[in-house]
Amino acid sequence: MPHSGGVDTGLSGPYIAKVAVSGRSFPQCLMGCVQDGQANAAHFDVRHESETMLGKLARKVFGTPNDRKIKATRPLVEQINALEPDFQKLDDAGLIAKTEEFKQRLADGASLDDLLPEAFANCREAAHRALGLRAHDVQLMGGIFLHQGNISEMKTGEGKTLVATFPAYLNALTGRGVHVVTVNDYLAKRDAEWMSKVYGALGLTTGVVYPRQDEAEKREAYAADITYATNNELGFDYLRDNMKSELKQMSQRDHYFAIVDEVDSILIDEARTPLIISGPAQDRSELYMNVDRVIPELTDDHFELDEKTRNVTYTDEGNEFLESRLQALGLLEEGQTLYDPESTTLVHHINQGLRAHKLYTKDKDYIVRDGEVVLIDEFTGRMMPGRRLSEGLHQAIEAKEGVNIQPENVTLASVTFQNYFRLYDKLGGMTGTALTEAEEFMEIYGLGVVEVPTNRPIARIDEDDKVYRTAKEKYAAIVEEIKLAHEKGQPVLVGTTSIEKSEMLSALLKEAGLPHNVLNARQHEQEAQIVADAGKLGAVTIATNMAGRGTDIKLGGNVEFQIMEAIAADPEADPDAIRNRIEAEHKDSEKAVMEAGGLFVLATERHESRRIDNQLRGRSGRQGDPGRSSFFLSLDDDLMRIFGSERLDKVLSTLGMKEGEAIIHPWVNKSLERAQAKVEGRNFDIRKQLLKFDDVMNDQRKVIFSQRREIMEAEDLSEITQDMRHQVIDDLVDAYAPPKSYSDQWDTEGLYAAVIEKLGIDLPIMAWGEEDGVDQDVIRERLEEKTDEQMAEKTKAFGEDTMRQIEKQMLLQTIDGKWREHLLTLEHLRSVVGFRGYAQRDPLNEYKNESFQLFESMLDSLREEVTQKLGQVRPMTEEERNAMMQQMLQQQAQAQAAARAAQAATAAPAPDAGQPAAERTPLVAGFDETDPNTWGNPGRNDPCPCGSGEKFKHCHGRLA
Incomplete structure (x- = not known):
């Protein structure tokens, strides 16, 4: 249904005449322009029409x-x-x-x-x-x-x-x-x-x-x-x-x-x-602030912005400007360039600073709330507290907005949703x-x-897109359309793509005297209430990205919500009476809204994904309800601007299109959908490529996680640690007494020092090397025998159960530490491997090969570290135990004294755990704070024998 004042190019008249500048009819020219600005864009030629007809015929006969x-x-x-x-x-x-x-x-x-x-x-x-x-x-x-x-x-x-x-x-x-x-x-x-x-x-x-x-x-x-x-x-x-x-x-x-x-x-x-679980890393907030002082000084000649790929890079002129400014600020040493290896970290920071300023927009990609940069989900319009951009980009945005810069994080564990x-x-x-x-x-x-088919046929009318030359004309038409719908009582849901645009449109509606609600990340808390009211008679709701809201917009308003509100406002009233009254009122209201045409979904822009447009459209016409949807576009919109609006603007100027007129034709919709399909295809390719890289890490992740689980499930890991120890011995012997070499060629001094460092045992290795008939196998067997004896002695000293627990915890801690280091290494490899494409080498294959080598190297160092730690572990001497006990008791006494002082200051009764030791009644006769031998043998969850009332594990059990 054409908009009043619009130009329906499907009708006869001057707009169907041949366009002199292109030699094609207006709709054909329009399609090519909107799709990608190329003169040879795909059109509905005879062959295409034939294929379409054959496809329709086949579907009629065989079904889809x-x-x-x-x-x-x-x-x-x-x-x-x-x-x-x-x-x-x-x-x-x-x-x-x-x-x-x-x-x-x-x-x-x-x-x-x-x-x-x-x-x-x-x-x-x-x-x-x-x-x-x-x-x-x-x-x-x-x-x-x-x-x-x-x-x-x-x-x-x-x-x-x-x-x-x-x-x-x-x-x-x-x-x-x-x-x-x-x-x-x-x-x-x-x-x-x-x-x-x-x-x-x-x-x-x-x-x-x-x-x-x-x-x-x-x-x-x-x-x-x-x-x-x-x-x-x-x-x-x-x-x-x-x-x-x-x-x-x-x-x-x-x-x-x-x-x-x-x-x-x-x-x-x-x-x-x-998804990334991370821990704090080095604080570089000063560097981010210094870099942020330079970025605003850049001009358009200093960088290139590609909106299609959301990528921004420095030009040669920009690099020269940055080098001079960074040297003046003392961030770059005299004579050093941004291309030097020493400048890698600085280059990373200035790249992230440029992305923060040119690709991330306040109130669209993020908002600043309580001195914190909070990301906004571009698909749902919701805030994502706790989610941060990686690789220092979030810190660069914090520097840009002048808020407190939180330290960068190092990845402890990560997984993609795909995997x-x-x-x-x-x-x-x-x-x-x-x-x-x-x-x-x-x-x-x-x-x-x-x-899946709908329970009732869809009664919603989806109108053709209306395309205006400028954003000003578009918004003027939108306000007029909302006014017309509001006057007849039709509820309107206005979809916008950013907080900034929703608030700008809200200001225009206020000028026009139209009452309305705004739903975006700033009104996040009132979401359920606003959505529940959006279907009421004459309601106007401006919403930023309605994807996944999870609450239906019901014609006449949400009955259950209204009942809950009424009961909360008057708790003394009879709930059944309230329900009956509101349900009766709702039937009248629902009927009035249906007569007005149902919910009108008015979109102010097309999203780069057709799904998001369809989600917005789908808010109207639920369960057979009447409804209407329409998209208002302009050549200033992101999608139109990126995909050839300049060429289209020239055509419209040639046609003499007047201000306030709109183009309305099904071919416009199809052209835009093809443009969206191209963007979707490109985004899919990006996701697919990222997934190929993550699959490499995922294979390694599964191995590590399954190994961790096996370790946790195992009761006795002594065989595993023994195999690790023997493998380390093999590597040491091969390194210092290589196979097929003579004994006078061996580095026995080096082997002696390495055995002390890696295995924690002092053995006469140099003397062994001078014995007759001693070869590499003999040295290997002696080292294995002596280290096995050493571990048997440690097991006896610690006790079998304790030693098994020590082995388990050391294995787990070492695996976790090595895996974290490995993740960081893979991140760095991933960031640079793309450049190998310039040398005609496939970055993915390079990443696979190198990550596998890194994984093997990680496993080798894992064996070494576990063996080294187990070689160094030993039971505490009586003196060390007593010294540690005294220190812990002093700390506990100081904490109790501080707690008593705080209780006295507030005149609050002291809890049992804060009782002074002198006022407690010990549960064990002869209990002595400083002598664990007088504590009896309580279980971890038994009451502490000191009489504090705490569990043993939370009291003196912590000291044992």
């Missing part, structure tokens, strides 16, 4: 692959429906008994597919009783596809939260646990609380995992049959588990089946950056928009995408 998949599930759905009366007859205990029956049948050899119809029927009945929701046939279909390891593309409002319960219940019968993954903590808690009623009615347990959760509570949540969690928390817990030193400390028990909600957001958008989710035996996903990324889902995760 998607249709065939839908058709294949119908017999199963009919089977589930046929079983419904049988399950309705069961009482509540009968539903739980069915769960136990299913588990037994699985144990007896039945498959999950055999149980699917009955399990789904049981779950449908439980949901109906617990929530009052009876699943539609299309929801059962969605659940079947999830169980089969596919992505179910279901439109907004089709009830995906309930859909997940069916495959989750079926797969939880195995006892291995199912993870339901959400995009934020609010949804994880909400869905877990809501759906736990269904699982509880079926006799299953539900857990929820969230940040800063108590460790015991987290382990309990993972032990539940179905666990709700965010993708971030699952990934971080996986990394944390593989940094633990005991099996009982680990949280996750298995990676069997995961159902990922908003799967495109999690597995594609968020998968661009890895984390590929750990699961089976994966399924749900979203409203996945078809445009079907190739990536299949290639990376092996996930097929199935478009």
